[in-house]
Amino acid sequence: MGIVHLGVGGFHRAHQALAIDDLLRRGEAREWGICGVGLLPGDAAMRDALNSQDGLYTLVTKHPDGRLDARVIGSLVEYLFAPDDPEAVLERLADPATRIVSLTITEGGYNFDQVTGEFDATTPAVVADARPGAVPTTVFGYVVEALARRRARGLAPFTVMSCDNVQGNGEKARTVFSAFAALRDPELGRWVHDAVAFPSSMVDRITPVTTDEDRELVRERLGVEDRWPVVAEPFFQWVLEDRFPLGRPPFEDAGVQLVEDVEPYELMKLRLLNASHQAIAYFGWLSGYRYAHEAVADPVVATFVRDFMDREATPTLRPVPGVDLDAYKTTLLERFGNPAVRDTLARLCAESSDRIPKWLVPVVREQLVAGGEVARSAAVVASWARYAEGVDEQGEPIDVVDRLADELVPLARSQRDDPVAFLRNRALFGSLAEEPRFVEAYLDALGSLHRVGAHATLEALVAGSRRSG
Ligand SMILES: NC(=O)c1ccc[n+]([C@@H]2O[C@H](COP(=O)([O-])OP(=O)(O)OC[C@H]3O[C@@H](n4cnc5c(N)ncnc54)[C@H](O)[C@@H]3O)[C@@H](O)[C@H]2O)c1
Ligand SMILES: O=P(O)(O)OC[C@@H](O)[C@@H](O)[C@H](O)[C@H](O)CO
Incomplete structure (x- = not known):
């Protein structure tokens, strides 16, 4: 498993997980399976759905003329619900096999002031996570503690790949994660800022919220009982900066555009x-x-x-x-x-x-x-x-x-x-x-x-x- 993904919602399952599944089918990304992680209490439903069906789910593509394509996605090889076992998530992130940590944690997840662009260090959950020895609950607490463990163990940091609809999402991720790290220790903050790669990306595929009608559709048309299928439009676009010091899957073979400036x-x-x-x-x-x-x-x-x-x-x-x-x-x-x-x-x-x-x-x-x-x-x-x-x-x-x-x-x-x-x-x-x-x-x-x-x-x-x- 080379990728840990934080925030497994509809979009990740219709986009990045599809790209990796394409590569796995071509035999090209064997070491790039995904460990999905849910951080929020609401993610318990995703844990129950995915873990009851071995991480497999149906992706239904809906064409304007009513045609449907459906396939089973198998790239999510593990799902961890962080509140169940925070330590397991930290150790998965710190594992030398983890080379990319990707994010779809929504725009609000980056926790920055909309006017100054600076990290908001006053959010109560952030304050709690910055305390010495805290058991993390936020994305900042998890990612930074895992990075600190890797650093202490002499392991190179993973690449943090933001896939959220935030302008300059890589740079923004660098700003907020290094600011959080600096709350713990200024030296750690500088290291996160300078040593971790944060490629930016543009991601695009309209992925609505799954409905009971969608579940029924999958049951009727495909004969599959899927607790949480995902539906999306046919359009797919992903433009990504090619900055992955620990390597990356051959994304270009899955239709991803790799560019200098996104x-x-x-x-x-x-x-x-x-x-x-x-x-x-x-x-x-x-x-x-x-x-x-x-x-x-x-x-x-x-x-x-x-x-x-x-x-x-x-x-x-x-x-x-x-x-x-x-x-x-x-x-x-x-x-x-x-x-x-x-x-x-x-x-x-x-x-x-x-x-x-x-x-x-x-x-x-x-x-x-x-x-x-x-x-x-x-x-x-x-x-x-x-x-x-x-x-x-x-x-x-x-x-x-x-x-x-x-x-x-x-x-x-x-x-x-x-x-x-x-x-x-x-x-x-x-x-x-x-x-x-x-x-x-x-x-x-x-x-x-x-x-x-x-x-x-x-x-x-x-x-x-x-x-x-
Ligand atoms: N749905 C789309 O059409 C679409 C398309 C392009 C990009 N995106 C990006 O993906 C994001 C998620 O969209 P989705 O459709 O998967 O939503 P979703 O509601 O299905 O899933 C959101 C996931 O993010 C997690 N999350 C939310 N706030 C968080 C926080 N503060 N910290 C950690 N995790 C948090 C949730 O727990 C959940 O796992 C969007 O906000 C957007 O940035 C979505
Ligand atoms: O999911 P959000 O919060 O980033 O925004 C809502 C929609 O504009 C968005 O999901 C689009 O459908 C998507 O960005 C299309 O690629």
Whole structure:
């Protein structure tokens, strides 16, 4: 087992585990099987599912015309649930056979301040993990204790490969893991910073949450009783920096693009795909849709999203080697529109406070500096603020799933009297509430959302774009 993966959710099982499975089938990655690890209490369900079926599961690829491909993935050779036996996880990480530790721990998992980009050392679980002799509970505690053990044993550090939708995910991982290590010991912090490789990557495959219908589909069509299959769209992309001092699987044989500089690809993906998901999510929900494909089948939503991509996101990108951006954007809308995938707007609306600041706010900042357009980005932020009120346009409750919900919902409700209230949250938006051009567009959109609702607001924005050419 050469890889330990932390955060075995849907995405890892549809992406990296597939790539390794491809290589194993070709006989090319025998020493690169994956040990999956779950760190959070909620991962007990994955432990039970995977361990009851020898780590095997079904990956179902859903094509837009309704065709399905299904295969059993066998690259997860072991699964450890860390709360059951923290020491077993630490020793698996410290084992000389472990050469890569990969991560899909979500954007929030990196625990950094959204404005300064610095590691947040005040989180209670982090404070606890930094104490001498602590039994870890966080990703920081596990990875850094394992690195410290390797160092003490004269073993080279493993490579930490982040596969999360965080810009500069490798560098960000270096920042947060070395900052945590420095809390334990400044010298250890310097060593983690300098001696550990943190390649960055761009990863892409829309992987919705598995539903009971998916389980039923696997049972009916394939005759397989699978406790936790995973479903995904056909599209697969992985662009990776080739910095693996202890070696790596021959990823290129599994369709991975190995490049010197992943940043142009990351910016393209996070600002065109993920930020557009945010553009679809709240406006879509408030307009009465529940699935991404339903929302983009509405020409007003699709035109708004394409205008956002063309006029606000694209001007902030760098040239992307070998990519025709126009075709990329057209393909994105086709992917969002795949009716078979049934990606829920609820998934896209969750954990907004970890997504909007990371994907959309950087677009706004760059557009403000360059004198570019910001009206659509401002409207997306306003649509989140309206959604965060927790009540829809019919007076029905909205389940706001966000680690900051307790703080954000009252703030959003107060904006009926104080319209800039939500935007003044500096931890999320920095100084955006002091940018007159942005604030004007934001207040226009929020006022319109309150007066005429989400769909009419989008119609006006789209019509405004046509008038201004
Ligand atoms: N689903 C997709 O379409 C997709 C596509 C590309 C990239 N990704 C990346 O993968 C991440 C996970 O997506 P998913 O669909 O697998 O989600 P998921 O909910 O199925 O799984 C998330 C996993 O991350 C773990 N996790 C969450 N917070 C953590 C924390 N603070 N510390 C340690 N572990 C933590 C959970 O325990 C779980 O194992 C996304 O946040 C994104 O960065 C997802
Ligand atoms: O999973 P998250 O939190 O990074 O974001 C939600 C979606 O935008 C995301 O999962 C996309 O579906 C994915 O990034 C496509 O590759």
